[in-house]
Amino acid sequence: MEGEQVVVNRNIPPKPVPKPGKVTVVRALYNYAAQLPDELSFQEGDLLYVFDKVSDPNWWKARCGNQTGLIPSNYVENQAEEVEMPLHEAARRGNLSFLQECLTQGVSGTGLDHAGNTPLYWASHAGHIDCVKELLALPNPAVNAQNKVGDTPLHVAASRGHHDVVELLLEHRADSWICNKDNQTPLDLAMNPAIVNSLQESRSNRTSKQFASYSANEYDDDSD
Numbered sequence: 001m002e003g004e005q006v007v008v009n010r011n012i013p014p015k016p017v018p019k020p021g022k023v024t025v026v027r028a029l030y031n032y033a034a035q036l037p038d039e040l041s042f043q044e045g046d047l048l049y050v051f052d053k054v055s056d057p058n059w060w061k062a063r064c065g066n067q068t069g070l071i072p073s074n075y076v077e078n079q080a081e082e083v084e085m086p087l088h089e090a091a092r093r094g095n096l097s098f099l100q101e102c103l104t105q106g107v108s109g110t111g112l113d114h115a116g117n118t119p120l121y122w123a124s125h126a127g128h129i130d131c132v133k134e135l136l137a138l139p140n141p142a143v144n145a146q147n148k149v150g151d152t153p154l155h156v157a158a159s160r161g162h163h164d165v166v167e168l169l170l171e172h173r174a175d176s177w178i179c180n181k182d183n184q185t186p187l188d189l190a191m192n193p194a195i196v197n198s199l200q201e202s203r204s205n206r207t208s209k210q211f212a213s214y215s216a217n218e219y220d221d222d223s224d
Contacts, residue, residue, distance in 0.1 A: 024050040026062075026076040040069030048076060049086070049098060051105070066097045087111065091119040091135065094128035099135075109138040116147035124153035124169065127162035136172050143174050150180030158199065159189035166195050170202045177203070 026048050034041040042048060042064045048071060052061035059070040087107045090099035099119070103109055110118050120141060123131035132153075135141055146152050154174040157165040166186075170176070176186050176199045187199040 024053065026050055028076055030075050032072065032075050034069065036070075038070055040064055040067055040071050042071065042075075051101075063098055063101065065095075068101075085111070085113050087119045088113050088117070088122055091123040091128065091131050092126060094123075094126060094131055096128075096130045096134065099131055103134070103138075109135055110140065110142040110145070112147075115149075118142050118145045118147075118153070120153045121145070121147060121151070121156060124157040124162065124165050125160060127157070127160065127165055129162075129164050129168065132165050132168055136168065141172065143169060143172050144178060146178065146180070150178075150182070152178055152180075152186070154178070154186040155180060155184075155189055158186040158195050159191075161192045161195065163192060163194050163198065166190075166198055170198060177206075 028042045028044050028046045028048060031044050032040075032042055040048075040062060046064050048062040048064050050060045050062045050071075053073070055061070056070075058073055060073050061068070062071045087099060087102045087109065088111075090096075090102055110120075112118060118135075120132065120135045120143065123135055136143065144152055144154075152174065154166065154169045154176060155178075157169060174186075179185055187196065187203070190196045190199055
């Protein structure tokens with residue numbers, strides 16, 4: 001109506017724009033002890049994973065380790081780094097809680113990094129069994145996904161001696177016959193006798209060789 005004054009409430013923060021494939025990582029400049037229950041304590045040098053910088057520019061929602069809370073933005077470095085592959089980072093570091101939060105926020109569980117690796121590859125590479133379990137629980141875990149050199153999670157778990165990961169991957173139908181670009185199967189790379197036995201037993205339980213291939217388009221949905 002003409003002449004009517006419109007009152008704008010500037011105390012209402014703008015609604016955050018969701019970015020399901022990205023988080024911001026900052027490094028703490030100082031120690032901070034939480035003053036309120038919804039705040040987060042951290043130490044100088046800690047890496048903090050920020051999920052919301054929009055609601056309040058002075059207090060960001062972040063995660064450090066297994067804890068989530070608000071942090072004062074002036075206690076962290078000004079040059080923030082936006083991580084394009086947060087789920088890969090969580091899988092590589094074995095940060096289960098951060099990995100679970102990424103999945104909850106819609107980060108692709110099977111996205112590819114620049115080398116064609118999935119998060120499951122990195123969890124298997126490092127032997128983080130809890131992260132491996134979480135990723136294998138996805139509807140389509142891409143257990144036989146091959147990276148640019150043809151390695152699968154089973155290849156890297158076998159070569160690095162992670163027997164518990166190898167067993168878990170085999171339980172989820174990881175294919176021990178897949179060859180990488182050097183024409184090596186996981187069995188060729190295995191040095192641990194227990195892993196060799198597990199892979200040989202897996203082969204003996206199969207009636208025929210099934211060489212599986214991996215197409216990047218099959219799993220990578222560009223969400224990561």
